[in-house]
Structure formats: structure tokens, C-alpha cells
Amino acid sequence: MEIREIFARNLRAARRANGLSQEELAHRADLDRTYISSLERHIYGATIDVVDRLAQVLGMEASDLLQRSAETQEPPSPDPGKDQA
Amino acid sequence: MEIREIFARNLRAARRANGLSQEELAHRADLDRTYISSLERHIYGATIDVVDRLAQVLGMEASDLLQRSAETQEPPSPDPGKDQA
DNA sequence: ATGTGACTTCAAGTCCGTG
């Protein structure tokens, strides 16, 4: 498992645990929406600077986002379902 | 404390704990000698790719190198009192 | 609300040499 994938998964998981869309997260971390998307698709190897900025917004430590088995807080899991009318 | 400094300190400490010179570490991690030096002087913000590669050589996890303190855990500094009405 | 290709720019990372 590459570090980029670890980070990508943790990022997506943490983002959802916080109930944020890529847009919302991007806005709060002062980054571009498509850049978050790229990160979650492990297109880039982010710098620790970006990792840290994201971690702060998500209320966690930068090291948590690189953890091989990250324990995110129990997400409310809104479970939007897929039946969008 | 910026993330670069955290990383720089952890890197240098881990490198010495492993009894490696900057040159040796650079060689084993397949990185440049002067780059390790730059990292320890927090000139650059390394990518998670580099952090991971370094961690492997040092026998630790990438997340360990970004840990604010390897052993001592500090209490979650609460808001430093913002005189906000 | 997300994925993706194309694009530009500036920092990451390399290589040289010096004290």
C-alpha cells in the first residue's frame, strides 16, 4: 500500500466523517475543489504542508492522515441513500 | 510549531538514533545529500512520498515522523483565551 | 457534488562546489 493511497483514503474518510463535501473542505482549507479531488485520487504526493493544513480543518493531527489504519471518530453517517429523485 | 519543524526534528532524531550520517541516510533513501540537510533545516516541505521513504529506512512509520512528540504526549492545548465577546 | 485533461508557476528535489 503506497503512502499516497493511505493518505487518500484517510482524507476521504475524515472528510466524510466531518460531513464535508470536497467543495466545503477545499473552501475551509483554502484550496481548490479539484485539487482535493486529485488528492483523493492519489494523483499527487502532497507536501506535509498541505497534509497539515487539511488535518487542522478536519480536527486531527497531520500524522493521523498518514496512519495506515486511521481511526476516525464515529461519523454520524447521514447515509444519503442513492435514491435521488 | 510548524509541521516542517516537527518533521525536521523527528527526522534528525531518528537519523541519529539509527547512527546514520546525512549522507548515509540520503544514500539509503535514494535522495540527495544536500536535500536531507535542507529538510533538517526545514528549508523545504517534503512530500509524503519522501516522508514515507525516509521512514522505511529509519524503521518507522511515515506518521511517526510527523508526530508532534514521539513519546511525550501533550495535553490538547485549549483555546488560548480569545477575548471574544 | 465529483472526475479529468490541459495548462501555468513555483517549490521540490538534484548536482556542483565551498568553508
Place this chain on the structure above:
DNA sequence: CCACGGACTTGAAGTCACA
């Protein structure tokens, strides 16, 4: 063995338009 400068190449950082 390490700090540090300069010049260089590669890829991350940051933004759009469109699917």
C-alpha cells in the same frame, strides 16, 4: 561530516472548462 550557495530539472500547487 555538515551548512550553505547557485543553477538546474521534475513534479506539486493552483486554476479552468467540460464531462
